């Protein structure tokens with residue numbers, strides 16, 4: 001087993017680390033926004049990333065940098081150290097990455113020309129609209145939005161919420177999941193369709209916060225309504241009834257990207273925990289000399305190494321046996337990494353005292369990111385349920 005990164009990965013790592021030092025960390029103190037729109041500084045950062053050849057690193061094949069998952073993993077980890085800035089600066093931020101993958105894999109030539117091209121160029125942003133306030137959306141077969149065929153068009157009616165990026169006015173295209181045939185078998189009722197932002201009947205109703213944050217630095221999450229929204233039938237992605245399968249395809253890479261970035265968040269939190277513990281001295285000795293803090297530091301290091309190894313194994317499996325073959329490992333990392341990182345960030349916050357919750361350190365934002373990833377892209381319990389079903393299946397035939 002070879003634990004070294006290859007030469008190409010090392011080269012990218014070196015350049016990305018330099019980019020973080022030169023552009024990303026200096027932007028952090030002034031980057032935040034109280035509103036819903038991304039800070040103006042983002043466009044300058046994108047130009048610098050393009051110039052440095054650090055662009056679309058997430059996308060395998062001809063459209064992107066052509067890296068494998070194993071090559072991209074350590075790079076995404078570095079961007080996770082500043083999760084509100086670096087992924088967007090490199091055009092590697094969710095949900096656009098998943099949307100670009102869907103368009104690259106399932107889009108028609110016309111759809112690629114109209115939407116994939118400007119997304120790859122970083123000219124526009126996009127969103128993926130599946131979750132609905134009225135139904136338990138962790139079971140995607142529950143969703144009620146209708147996509148009805150009417151002549152050469154489809155007509156969409158429904159309500160969605162927590163649609164990431166939708167508050168960003170530059171989010172020009174939505175991939176919407178809804179039902180085209182309620183009488184079909186459960187997993188063949190759904191389809192995905194492209195809806196441009198300016199289509200009549202589409203209303204962005206309100207922004208949705210995350211632990212009080214607007215998440216405006218990556219565009220903000222929205223509740224939105226579709227009322228008799230009419231788009232040409234050519235906007236359908238893939239076949240009618242293929243929506244569920246497309247969702248499954250997009251979520252594999254999306255989940256591992258989140259987990260890769262989470263490892264970087266944990267490294268940042270541990271770094272801050274250690275530096276703070278060395279300089280704060282309550283009761284006559286530095287925090288770093290207190291057993292409880294040393295326990296948190298040691299536990300954090302061990303947990304990061306465990307999590308990273310599992311993420312890298314999942315990445316390697318995706319490259320070698322494909323996303324389906326890596327199903328158990330992708331679910332495993334989605335279960336273990338956000339809660340592990342949440343624990344580490346929590347300990348870093350505690351080590352900082354009051355300042356850990358405030359604006360002088362990135363810890364509160366890191367906590368919100370880790371916490372929300374125990375829900376977004378599927379709650380922990382749903383992944384555990386599915387993993388347990390697969391594990392039990394191996395034994396059911398014997399009983």
Ligand SMILES: Cc1cc2nc3c(=O)[nH]c(=O)nc-3n(C[C@H](O)[C@H](O)[C@H](O)COP(=O)(O)OP(=O)(O)OC[C@H]3O[C@@H](n4cnc5c(N)ncnc54)[C@H](O)[C@@H]3O)c2cc1C
Pocket residue numbers: 095127128129130131132135136137138139161162163164165210221372375376377378379380381382385
């Ligand atoms: C910050 C953020 C961004 C998001 N971005 C998007 C986006 O861009 N697009 C989009 O479509 N959606 C998005 N979501 C929505 C997210 O995918 C859903 O919240 C998630 O799938 C859960 O659906 P739900 O909220 O309807 O929870 P529900 O389905 O109502 O479930 C509630 C809880 O029930 C529990 N539960 C569910 N099933 C089981 C089970 N089998 N056993 C035990 N417990 C169970 C879980 O703890 C779960 O959290 C986002 C969410 C957040 C928080």
